[in-house]
Amino acid sequence: MTTSTITLPNNPPPLKAEAKALDFYYGAFKALKGISMPVYENRVTALIGPSGCGKSTFLRCFNRMHDLYPGHRYDGTIQLLPDAVNLLDHQVDPIEVRMRISMVFQKPNPFPKTIFENVAYGLRVRGERNRTYIEDKVEAALKGGALWEEVRDRLDESAVNLSGGQQQRLCIARALATDPEIILFDEPTSALDPIATGSIEELVTELKKKVTILIVTHNMQQAARVSDYVAYMYLGELIEYGATRDIFMKPLRKETEDYITGRFG
Numbered sequence: 001m002t003t004s005t006i007t008l009p010n011n012p013p014p015l016k017a018e019a020k021a022l023d024f025y026y027g028a029f030k031a032l033k034g035i036s037m038p039v040y041e042n043r044v045t046a047l048i049g050p051s052g053c054g055k056s057t058f059l060r061c062f063n064r065m066h067d068l069y070p071g072h073r074y075d076g077t078i079q080l081l082p083d084a085v086n087l088l089d090h091q092v093d094p095i096e097v098r099m100r101i102s103m104v105f106q107k108p109n110p111f112p113k114t115i116f117e118n119v120a121y122g123l124r125v126r127g128e129r130n131r132t133y134i135e136d137k138v139e140a141a142l143k144g145g146a147l148w149e150e151v152r153d154r155l156d157e158s159a160v161n162l163s164g165g166q167q168q169r170l171c172i173a174r175a176l177a178t179d180p181e182i183i184l185f186d187e188p189t190s191a192l193d194p195i196a197t198g199s200i201e202e203l204v205t206e207l208k209k210k211v212t213i214l215i216v217t218h219n220m221q222q223a224a225r226v227s228d229y230v231a232y233m234y235l236g237e238l239i240e241y242g243a244t245r246d247i248f249m250k251p252l253r254k255e256t257e258d259y260i261t262g263r264f265g
């Protein structure tokens with residue numbers, strides 16, 4: 001197995017999560033191999049690497065998405081700080097994990113419900129009944145998703161009538177409504193036009209003041225624009241991790257350099 005090259009910052013921000021010796025199996029296939037990596041609080045960490053290297057698989061470990069399918073197995077730990085709970089522990093309820101760690105997918109996936117009900121969804125799953133509380137949370141989440149001004153007068157309309165970019169911002173608002181500590185973004189702009197992409201990138205930068213962000217992207221410019229730290233993966237392994245500027249300006253591993261300069265992948 002390759003050893004990861006990990007360069008930690010001199011004055012690291014507080015840790016929000018940490019993967020340690022993480023393996024993941026789809027049945028007999030080992031898709032992640034011994035990944036150890038910090039995730040710093042209120043920072044954006046980008047996961048990059050060629051198709052099939054395990055970026056999405058790694059991302060989905062953080063909110064136990066893999067539990068939804070039989071035959072999937074984790075080894076190792078992902079600690080969530082400051083309470084130092086191992087997210088992968090069977091004693092830890094995956095539903096509770098998904099409240100604390102939300103996810104935004106590649107294709108905007110609003111539910112066939114009203115704009116309001118899309119955002120209120122997680123609160124209702126959590127058992128929240130207080131109408132005023134839910135209304136306040138929905139408004140705050142839509143503001144956090146930079147969508148409030150566009151939809152405040154049509155909260156009862158179907159979410160599927162929104163544009164693609166608006167739908168993605170709605171999905172971000174939905175993710176925000178339960179006050180998550182981490183948001184996982186899986187290629188959130190790959191289905192969007194450049195203008196909608198720009199507004200999502202601005203939003204990510206704004207959101208990191210409040211939450212910790214992990215983002216999978218194929219777009220090197222996007223990784224350079226939005227992230228503070230970058231993890232380069234290949235064939236299920238973490239090859240190199242470091243500050244974004246260092247990874248792009250002076251990567252320590254030849255494999256990283258070949259990938260970010262477009263010579264490979």
Ligand SMILES: Nc1ncnc2c1ncn2[C@@H]1O[C@H](COP(=O)(O)OP(=O)(O)OP(=O)(O)O)[C@@H](O)[C@H]1O
Pocket residue numbers: 026029031049050051052053054055056057058
């Ligand atoms: N449900 C699954 N069952 C079996 N193997 C899977 C499954 N999902 C992904 N894989 C395999 O796991 C490996 C990692 O896939 P993953 O989707 O995490 O890569 P990725 O880096 O996110 O790729 P992409 O950039 O194309 O989305 C690949 O070899 C893939 O074929």
